Amino acid sequence: MYNINMNRKKIIYIIIPIIIGSIIGCIIKNHVFYIKSSIAPADIVFPIIWTILYGVLGYTYYILDINFNVSYVKKIFLIQLLINYIWPILFFKFGLFLISFLWIILLDIVVLIMLFNLYKINLKILYINIPYFLWLLFATVLNFMTYIIN
Numbered sequence: 001m002y003n004i005n006m007n008r009k010k011i012i013y014i015i016i017p018i019i020i021g022s023i024i025g026c027i028i029k030n031h032v033f034y035i036k037s038s039i040a041p042a043d044i045v046f047p048i049i050w051t052i053l054y055g056v057l058g059y060t061y062y063i064l065d066i067n068f069n070v071s072y073v074k075k076i077f078l079i080q081l082l083i084n085y086i087w088p089i090l091f092f093k094f095g096l097f098l099i100s101f102l103w104i105i106l107l108d109i110v111v112l113i114m115l116f117n118l119y120k121i122n123l124k125i126l127y128i129n130i131p132y133f134l135w136l137l138f139a140t141v142l143n144f145m146t147y148i149i150n
Helices: 002-027 045-067 071-093 097-121 123-149
Strands: none
Touching (some): 071 097
């Protein structure tokens, strides 16, 4: 019974960020027109990458929740996730390229703080979140380039 409940809990933790990300994807589907950077990947890449990353974030929170009594790290995690969810609305829905650039810098900083705290808790959780941070840095560059060319 314990394993079944834990597996259900794990699946729920993984799926919730993916569902929220998908809802935001629907909200921004009809986004403002803008000139894309020459280094921007094909549009199909973004939902694939973000589905994986949101799943990793859900798994991260699951591990934090069941294994560690670290409410301050969970708060940092939830703050970065909220900042993350707001960014595409600022960028795509409203076309606020400068504001979204400043917002994603804030996200980068909060994620860096989260990673530092994950380092102090568990290296496995830190390592699985490194691709997330690297993707955010790439998104930061794309956001800046979009701001410059638009």
